[in-house]
Amino acid sequence: MRRPGADGVGHAVSRRGLLLGATALTLLAGCGTEKPPLMGPPPVAPPNSPTPLTEAVTVQKMRSAARKRDVNLVIIAPDRGSRVGMPVCVALHGRGADARTFLNLGVQEALNQVVAAGLPGFAVAAVDGDNYWVDVGEGDDPQRMLTGELPGWLAQRQLRPPSAMFGISMGGFGALRYAREHKDLKAVAVASAALFVSWPDAKSRKVFADRGHWESHEPLLHTGDLSASSTGVWCGNSDPFARADRKLIKALDPAVAKMSPGEHNDDYWRGIMPEVMKFVGERIA
Template identity: 65%
Template structure:
């Protein structure tokens, strides 16, 4: 028969053994966070993010502009290509965010602009290929922000050259707009810019040598009557007969571009839905 002292000792040992035994399962922790089912939509009308472009071999600014007060999720997108010596942020200084918001409030269907940093007339020179960035990388960047792939393109000066080059490779674009497109009527003219790798590089890219690949119904051309590229842009209009062509007083400068931007925004927006 167990004594009272033995019974107490046995109970204590059993209690210690119970305390030192391993737990039946892992300790409780915070619940797992589920993977997002949709990309993150934009929250601000203007965002500027630094992105690495493997196609260009460098980091670039991605400037996204959406109409103020309109949900950005699922909006169609127009690429915005800047001129030589400028950058993607140039469209902010030109007042594009306010112009887009004003156009939408006046009845233009809402859409977004995506501006990128480019160079050397937006054509492939060496290992730097802006066109491949636009085609292969930008759609993924937009999808990650719950925006549609580009369905339109707009370019100023050098960006106009790049926009027309992009349009040749994407005939399904709904709108293509150029302001003061920097086009070249001859190789000596193009060579003087010290941009193209050689004559073959220029001939492969020059819009005036490939006008049959441009769709008249989706094209709009604007140029100032005092612009040095006026003659070349008139050749473009004569060869393609675009849906819209406007030659009005103005030079190759910000003042002219600010003046025609409202009409260009409306031109693009009316063709995207």
């Protein structure tokens, strides 16, 4: 995987960071690892006081009390202009991934296109989640992290509170769940949203405690709580969640509803990223 910035996208990489990356690659090669590690910009220490975001792409570890663990905080901004006071779109990843997955999906290139088209710039902030971004007990509550902790982390970097959401797969479920409680969001975009048309389907994921727990969170059962005018839905016709996403489109009649050729993979998400970021950019300011 290419490290962000290898094609000229702006962010600083220290000599120490490069040496650490080279050392990690050497060790992995010696262990016979087949897949290269997921690379990103070198980590930097969290600020102790409000500090403007000076690099276009950063990856930091933050302690989440809501999740009782350290999580990645990835912030991606356009590579030009001041980031101080930028609005923020939160990006939620799919199952089995983490926040760093957005480093390889063309997010910054799409943000640069938004700015080049004359729209105001904004930042994308991603954090690690799990369990369809809902509280399943065991002291792990991703929704509480998004609501109670993430705004403070953004404020430390002189960024605005979240005003838009973007979710892929499991993250689509989480973004729609978040939107039910945050009706002031200006944009909610979901791609290949992992939604469930029945309890047996949801139960097979081994996440929800029981049917009542699933029903309380399932976006398809609460479309009345969502804003059609601020929602965009993208899904590939060959995606295993295509049927569920078509049901969402029929029930909600969102501002954008695009079913197109594609599967449930990075190629599809990378292909639609410019459209998604444009959708958010037209609304977030």
